[in-house]
Amino acid sequence: xxxxxxxxxxxxxxxxxxxxxxxxxxxxxxxxxxxxxxxxxxxxxxxxxxxxxxxxxxxxxxxxxxxxxxxxxxxxxxxxxxxxxxxxxxxxxxxxxxxxxxxxxxxxxxxxxxxxxxxxxxxxxxxxxxxxxxxxxxxxxxxxxxxxxxxxxxxxxxxxxxxxxxxxxxxxxxxxxxxxxxxxxxxxxxxxxxxxxxxxxx
Numbered sequence: 001x002x003x004x005x006x007x008x009x010x011x012x013x014x015x016x017x018x019x020x021x022x023x024x025x026x027x028x029x030x031x032x033x034x035x036x037x038x039x040x041x042x043x044x045x046x047x048x049x050x051x052x053x054x055x056x057x058x059x060x061x062x063x064x065x066x067x068x069x070x071x072x073x074x075x076x077x078x079x080x081x082x083x084x085x086x087x088x089x090x091x092x093x094x095x096x097x098x099x100x101x102x103x104x105x106x107x108x109x110x111x112x113x114x115x116x117x118x119x120x121x122x123x124x125x126x127x128x129x130x131x132x133x134x135x136x137x138x139x140x141x142x143x144x145x146x147x148x149x150x151x152x153x154x155x156x157x158x159x160x161x162x163x164x165x166x167x168x169x170x171x172x173x174x175x176x177x178x179x180x181x182x183x184x185x186x187x188x189x190x191x192x193x194x195x196x197x198x199x200x201x202x
Contacts, residue, residue: 008078015067027063034059034086041090044173045166048097055090062089091157091174095164143196150192158185 004025006014014022038055066082144163148156154175161171168186172179 009072012067012070012072012078023067026067027060030063030082030086033083034063037083037086037090040176041094041174044170045094045098048094050094050097055093058089058093059086062086065089087175088157091161094174095160098164098166147189147193147196150196151189155185155189155192158182159189162186162189 006022006025008026008029011022011026015026034056035052038052038059042050042052042055062085063082066078066085069085070078070081072078148159151159157175158171161174166174168182169179171177172182175182
C-alpha cells in the first residue's frame with residue numbers, strides 16, 4: 001500500500017492501529033507547518049532564550065496530541081485541530097519561559113495595552129484606584145478560572161499571554177493576528193474582568 005496517497009483521516013485510522021509508516025508520513029506532512037509556526041513565534045519573542053529546535057519539539061508534542069485526540073465525528077478538519085493543538089503547545093512553552101523570566105513579578109497581574117508601555121491594572125473594584133491588587137495564590141487562581149470561563153477561545157489565548165506580561169503588539173505577533181483584533185479582544189476581556197471584579201468585591 002502506498003500510504004502517501006492516503007488523506008489525513010485514513011492515515012490517523014492506521015496510526016491508531018499502531019502503523020509506524022502512517023505515523024511517519026503524517027509527521028513529515030506537518031513538519032513544515034510546525035517549523036513555520038516555530039519560526040514566527042520565535043521572532044515574536046527572541047529574548048526568552050528559546051531555540052527553534054525547542055519549539056519544533058514542543059510542536060511535535062502538540063501534533064501527537066492532535067493525532068491521539070482527534071475525533072472525526074466532530075465538525076472540524078484534522079488540519080484545523082492539529083494547527084490549534086500545535087499553536088497552543090507553542091504558546092504554553094513561550095508563556096512558561098516568559099514566566100520564569102518574570103518570576104519576581106508573579107505577585108501581581110498586569111495588562112500592558114498602551115504604545116508607551118504604561119501598565120493598567122484591572123483586577124480591582126471600580127470604586128477604588130489602586131495601582132495593583134495583590135491577593136494570595138489560591139484566590140488569584142480561583143479568580144482567573146472564573147474569568148477564563150467567560151472568555152472565547154481567542155480571548156482566552158490573549159488573556160493567558162496578557163497574564164504573562166506580553167503587550168498587545170507581541171500578542172498579535174505570537175497569535176499571527178492583526179493588532180486591532182488583539183486590541184478589540186483586550187477591550188472585551190477588560191469588560192468581563194470588570195464584571196467579575198464587581199462580584200468578587202461584594
